Amino acid sequence: MKPIIIDKKCGASESVCKALKACPLGAISYIEIDEPILSREVNCTSSPTADSGCGCNCDCGDGSSDCGGSPYGRIIIDYDKCTICGICVDECCGNAIEMVV
């Protein structure tokens, strides 16, 4: 078993990512790569990056703030550090992390 990030469901916001903050081993981090994801399957309609989307159920729903989600962003897991505790799966507010065999 190991946790995987489903990029299309992930808003990829470094400042909001609850899984990144919750991982006790510091195994989760944020990166940006050249390939944008332009159609994420997430629900946010308030962020300026809403076309790419954010799956986090944060408090920015009034549309006045930018959570920092980027189409170039990715949340990644360092499997050398991960102990497969499952906390990130529970904490991910976009249901973007799944345990797979």
Ligand code: SF4
């Ligand atoms: S969807 Fe999950 S993994 Fe993606 S930024 Fe939000 S909390 Fe982090």
Ligand code: SF4
């Ligand atoms: S399963 Fe646990 S150790 Fe691994 S990335 Fe998630 S929170 Fe971190």
